[in-house]
Amino acid sequence: MDEVEAALDAVGPRLREVRARRKLKLSDVADRTGFSVSTLSRLESGNRKPSLDLLLPLAKIYQVPLDDLVGAPPSGDPRIHPKPIRRHGSIYIPLTRNADGVQAFKMILPAAKKDVRIPQRAHEGYEWVYVLAGALHLKLGGVVTTVEAGEAAEFDTRTPHGFVSANDKPVELLGLFSPRGEQIHIRDE
Structure with missing residues (x-):
């Protein structure tokens, strides 16, 4: 399994964990995104490959950077660039x-x-x-x-x-x- 496949396989459990921390049910997320409960369930279980059109709305609802959902490697630059x-x-x-x-x-x-x-x-x-x-x-x-x-x-x-x-x-x-x-x-x- 290459790095990309491993990263994609880790997205589902990460999504489930973030949703659980937010104390949201799949039906809550479905209502807010317009995605079906089935789609969200398959995404979390790894039976559906994550795509930007699914992940971007989820990152917004969960209020986390997309990098956190996909487990992007750190850029190596510890500085933050806040926007006032x-x-x-x-x-x-x-x-x-x-x-x-x-x-x-x-x-x-x-x-x-x-x-x-x-x-x-x-x-x-x-x-x-x-x-x-x-x-x-x-x-x-x-x-x-x-x-x-x-x-x-x-x-x-x-x-x-x-x-x-x-x-x-x-x-x-x-x-x-x-x-x-x-x-x-x-x-x-």
Whole structure:
């Protein structure tokens, strides 16, 4: 068996494992892709050869790079080339390639306007933030805490939360987010 055949044979089990981690049934994936349950089952069991027209939609639904699904060899270049996302005056820079597991990001929040309201949202997971420069107003539920440069905060993201710059200067922070909800900051007893 050559390298290409071996890589193709490994795609099915990899697809099944990613789907199981996402807690999706074949019927869920079929509904979202338009592929039949039979096609997906044959693909996962290795009875159907994977093709780009099948793998690209699956990579999108599972939120993983295509390289992860096909087991592409590493390029040898460890650098990442993040593409900044601009939203509501803030800049988000993803620092991890994989959306599965802990995600790292850098954020630059604009200077706060006078009497700014802190919008909040809640979702599954756990987050840790470290302020690199400036000061951050972190609102958890109804409590606002100021996190200064060099300080970190961690919280359960099921609690309504939001953050903005604490003053008239932008704030830069690093964040780690775990969608599974495990705590990121480990304390040495």
